[in-house]
Amino acid sequence: MEDATAVHVPAPPVTGWEPRLVGFLCYWCSYTGADSAGTARIKYPPNLDIVKVMCSGRIDPELVATAFAHGADGVLVLGCHIGDCHYISGNHKTMVRMPLLRRLLGDLGIEPGRFRHEWVSAAEGEKFAKLVTEMTEHVRALGPLRWPALLWARGVGHGADLRPWGE
DSSP: OOOTTTTOOOOOOOOOOOOOEEEETTTHHHHHHHHHHHTTTOOOTTTTTEESSSSSGOOHHHHHHHHHHHHSSEEEEEHHHHHHHHTTSSSHHHHHHHHHHHHHHHHHOOGGGGGEEEEEETTTHHHHHHHHHHHHHHHHHHHOOOOOHHOOOOOSTTTTTOOTTTT
């Protein structure tokens, strides 16, 4: 639980640094929305690495944590609007998992603004571009995420430097 008196002081800006974002996009709606943004030549920052998944319901929280662990400064999870899932109830699973994941990430030291979950349909290329732009600007203001150091400070990861039994 966070101390109510604690104040978050943003890190000073890092010269030449650009945020690296990872986006998990549903193939049927969100990925197609990203494609329509590109087809319409809507400008948005090139900071997003897209991972196409068949359904947002297939996005395991471990995938998001792995993206952060491997250097992502921010993660977007985009899926079909409720009622439009090609797999009937996949986005219902996403709707339940993502708020829980947001809480878990907060407990592990990741600021809430580094993770975002939204619904983007195939026809919402402008919305997709706006989300990427907003997320990039927000994460840029937060500065680089140094997650391994945060985990170590919170007591997670101790023993990673130990050798396996028998060696």
